[in-house]
Amino acid sequence: MMIAPVGGAKHRLLPSCSTIALLAALALPVQAQAAGTRAGSTISNTASASFDTGAGSTTVDSNRVDLLVDELLDVTVDSSNPAEVPTTPGATGQVLTFSVTNNGNGVEAFGLTTIANAGGDNYDPVITQIYLDNGDGLFDFGTDTLYAAGANDPSLDPDQGITVFVLATTPGTVVDGNRGIVSLVAAAKTGTGTPGTSFVGEGEGGGDAVVGSTGADGEDAGTFLVSAATVTLVKSAVITNTLNTADPIPGATITYTIVATVAGSGSVSGLAITDDIPADTSYVPASIKLGGSALSDAADADAGDYNGTRINVALGTVAGGQTRTVTFQTMID
Incomplete structure (x- = not known):
């Protein structure tokens, strides 16, 4: 056990008078957390000795040792x-x-x-x-x-x-x-x-x-x-005509399919798909669908509308890992 010094700047010794000078030294452990003893406090200790000289029991005290607690x-x-x-x-x-x-x-x-x-x-x-x-x-x-x-x-x-x-x-x-x-x-x-x-x-x-x-x-x-998200669009077209072939001839119907895929751990808001009606074709009325469900051409309560030149489908907020599919039709002039 190490003896804590009683002199110097860290621990100040404040002596008091007694008949016999006995030094009592205390080892003070350093703790990693607030130990409860406030910095600046004084820890005081006085030792005593008792003895018999033949004329009776006698007790004497040491000087008092005062230790000033440092700040941790x-x-x-x-x-x-x-x-x-x-x-x-x-x-x-x-x-x-x-x-x-x-x-x-x-x-x-x-x-x-x-x-x-x-x-x-x-x-x-x-x-x-x-x-x-x-x-x-x-x-x-x-x-x-x-x-x-x-x-x-x-x-x-x-x-x-x-x-x-x-x-x-x-x-x-x-x-x-x-x-x-x-x-x-x-x-x-x-x-x-x-x-x-x-x-x-x-x-x-x-x-x-x-x-x-x-x-x-x-x-x-x-x-x-x-947490972000990205959007990819894939568009495809299928041709049908009165000849029961897949040839894009006048009078043939083009069914466009647009698949929006949202990837990532986030989401996107305000997602909307807009597609202009191609030149040399005419929009087929009431042909807009979202996920197979028909949408009206008017700008009303549902998600789709046609304004005479383009179709638009409002998809709102879509989370990553989800897809939305929009279809519509035009006829080749």
């Missing part, structure tokens, strides 16, 4: 996102959520930075802002505080935590399934370094500040997952 610098950062956060190409204001906790035993301010280009992912999110939560755990532009490094670094009591939101833009060049990783780093403003590094006199209450097991600069990562 420790912090953890944890991603609060339950899973990969979905995003889409070109999306702005995408939010990752983190918690920052002071695991030290004194009040400490923490500087916040982000890392978005560490590798191991498919793209680098563009970090735009960091916000400090107002206490409800939900991001809100109007009530949460925009973080400015050095101006409003969060100051936390021992064991106190704060929720931090990192906002990013997703590049428009990403594709479905791409992942972008962002790390949040919180570093003690007093100092960071190898565990055990001491900053003399910088601790709360006048003691030293000692770097704990986290290096006083915690870090954790959150991940964006691109």
